[in-house]
Amino acid sequence: MPRIETNLSLASDQFKANQAGNLALIERVRALEERVRTASAQSKPRFEKRDQLLPRERLSLLLDHGAPFLELSSLAGYCLDTPDPEKSIPGGGLVAGIGIVSGVRCVVLASDSGIDAGALQPKGLDKQLRAQQLALENKLPYIQLVESAGANLMSYRVEEFVRGGSLFYNLSRLSAAGLPVITITHGSSTAGGAYQTGLSDYIIMVRGRSRAFLAGPPLLKAATGEVATEEELGGAEMHTGVSGLGDYLAEDDRDAIRMARDILAKLDWNTQLPPQAPRKVVLPRYPSEELLGIMPMDYKRPVDMKEVIARIVDDSDFLEFGARYGSSTVCGHATIDGMSVGIVTNNGPIDPAGAAKTTHFIQACCQANVPLVYLNNITGFMVGRAYEQGGIIKHGAKMIQAISNATVPQITIYCGASFGAGNYGMCGKGLHPRFCFSWPNAKTAVMGGEQAARTMAIVAEAASKRKGQDVDAASMESMQKRIVETFERQMDVFTTSAHLLDDGVIDPRDTRTVLSFVLSICREAQLRNPHTMQFSVARP
Numbered sequence: 001m002p003r004i005e006t007n008l009s010l011a012s013d014q015f016k017a018n019q020a021g022n023l024a025l026i027e028r029v030r031a032l033e034e035r036v037r038t039a040s041a042q043s044k045p046r047f048e049k050r051d052q053l054l055p056r057e058r059l060s061l062l063l064d065h066g067a068p069f070l071e072l073s074s075l076a077g078y079c080l081d082t083p084d085p086e087k088s089i090p091g092g093g094l095v096a097g098i099g100i101v102s103g104v105r106c107v108v109l110a111s112d113s114g115i116d117a118g119a120l121q122p123k124g125l126d127k128q129l130r131a132q133q134l135a136l137e138n139k140l141p142y143i144q145l146v147e148s149a150g151a152n153l154m155s156y157r158v159e160e161f162v163r164g165g166s167l168f169y170n171l172s173r174l175s176a177a178g179l180p181v182i183t184i185t186h187g188s189s190t191a192g193g194a195y196q197t198g199l200s201d202y203i204i205m206v207r208g209r210s211r212a213f214l215a216g217p218p219l220l221k222a223a224t225g226e227v228a229t230e231e232e233l234g235g236a237e238m239h240t241g242v243s244g245l246g247d248y249l250a251e252d253d254r255d256a257i258r259m260a261r262d263i264l265a266k267l268d269w270n271t272q273l274p275p276q277a278p279r280k281v282v283l284p285r286y287p288s289e290e291l292l293g294i295m296p297m298d299y300k301r302p303v304d305m306k307e308v309i310a311r312i313v314d315d316s317d318f319l320e321f322g323a324r325y326g327s328s329t330v331c332g333h334a335t336i337d338g339m340s341v342g343i344v345t346n347n348g349p350i351d352p353a354g355a356a357k358t359t360h361f362i363q364a365c366c367q368a369n370v371p372l373v374y375l376n377n378i379t380g381f382m383v384g385r386a387y388e389q390g391g392i393i394k395h396g397a398k399m400i401q402a403i404s405n406a407t408v409p410q411i412t413i414y415c416g417a418s419f420g421a422g423n424y425g426m427c428g429k430g431l432h433p434r435f436c437f438s439w440p441n442a443k444t445a446v447m448g449g450e451q452a453a454r455t456m457a458i459v460a461e462a463a464s465k466r467k468g469q470d471v472d473a474a475s476m477e478s479m480q481k482r483i484v485e486t487f488e489r490q491m492d493v494f495t496t497s498a499h500l501l502d503d504g505v506i507d508p509r510d511t512r513t514v515l516s517f518v519l520s521i522c523r524e525a526q527l528r529n530p531h532t533m534q535f536s537v538a539r540p
Helices: 013-041 044-049 055-062 124-138 158-163 165-176 191-198 217-224 230-234 236-243 253-266 288-293 352-367 385-389 392-404 420-425 449-466 473-491 508-527
Strands: 070-072 094-101 104-111 142-148 181-190 202-206 211-213 248-250 319-321 329-336 339-346 372-378 410-419 435-438 443-445
Touching: 013 055, 013 288, 055 094, 055 104, 055 142, 055 253, 070 124, 070 508, 094 124, 094 253, 104 124, 104 253, 124 142, 124 165, 124 508, 142 191, 158 165, 165 181, 165 191, 181 191, 181 253, 191 211, 202 236, 202 253, 211 230, 217 230, 230 236, 236 248, 248 253, 288 508, 319 352, 329 352, 329 508, 339 352, 339 508, 352 392, 372 420, 385 392, 392 420, 410 420, 410 508, 443 473, 449 473
Parallel strands: 104 142, 142 181, 181 202, 181 211, 202 248, 339 372, 372 410, 410 435, 410 443
Antiparallel strands: 070 094, 094 104, 319 329, 329 339
């Protein structure tokens, strides 16, 4: 068996420094996630007065007790609402993830109405669209727990209004694709947001709390002069007894959540899957805790990515493909929790041989229907006269073509640096991997900051010489400093994940667990054949 033998020195100063740095970054991520929960929980007295549950309490009751829940995009919008990192509350005003409800794997999205009444924050729209995309791609039911003040009119932006139509487009597509859309309207669902409720296959409303209308009392009076109460316009009793918008009338949040779980149980969703043979699982030979000591804080330090592979694959068993050809690009077969995967990673820049080998490997995995996992740690493609003459562009293009047209699920983990075209060649977010996660130490940029600064300095010096001007050393130094600061400010996960350039930041120690969970989702999606329709389910 081709097991990886570790060369990691657990007692070395470098290992300890890496471990300390990664632990500090993980603590920072967890502190930001806790900040969101704390901010939402501050509304608890107000919710209790209304006999309501907080959003995360609703979510906890909805999900099967003890079952895994993969939260997505927890840092969405961080520092986009305010430049002060101590005041910014990430999350986009939503809690999104994939979990188990009545034994069924589902995409779940809940308005975080404990914060600003659930109004969408920066990147909240993109977070919701991404959750819908994951439901469509992975053939998962979609459950919404809705209570939102909608868009903040004080920070209105026309582009977000127009793009918001995609939310309703996706809900229609989910229904037509045979993927049930179940909505509990816990509170307000107004204006365009009312269609978030209306475009659902099953709608549960809460007596005395649900509100769904295109125009609330203030807008109605301003537009037409008509005076009406919220209950008359869009209350739960009206919609379940008069308009027909609501299907079920719940007495409170708990009752509504019970109904949602009952609906999903009655659909008998999992009977669509054929029986699967039990998988043989052997844990890695090395503990996941050691992953913290592998990746350095300085992305310029070399890393043997086989040490990472050894701590996430079954029995640390890795059958390397083309080990002697294009050796800085590592490809090979392994299993994770008994599921076959092809792994692509980097022990250096991608050269023509590495690109050609990876293209071959991706296509071979597609032939065998084996999902691909990219452990992204790449400073870029090799450059220089020899590599240009060796066809680095055409071989890199073939590699990107193979990724773009792959017929198997592709999952990307940003483990370290992800620079330049190497980001694309290693199935970065722009190449549409099925799932994409980052380690806290990951860096993403068109190139390193110092490299960018040197490049611009060379260009500026050449321009000065062409004009016959002397180079201003002080100005040049100032320019390079600004460039480095600009690049470094944008390349860490606290910026990239805030912009939803991944599906979330994960603890490296959880990598195997996360990969197992999403690989299971992808595997089920391939086996499932929902009953698709020409149109989505329409309300009576």
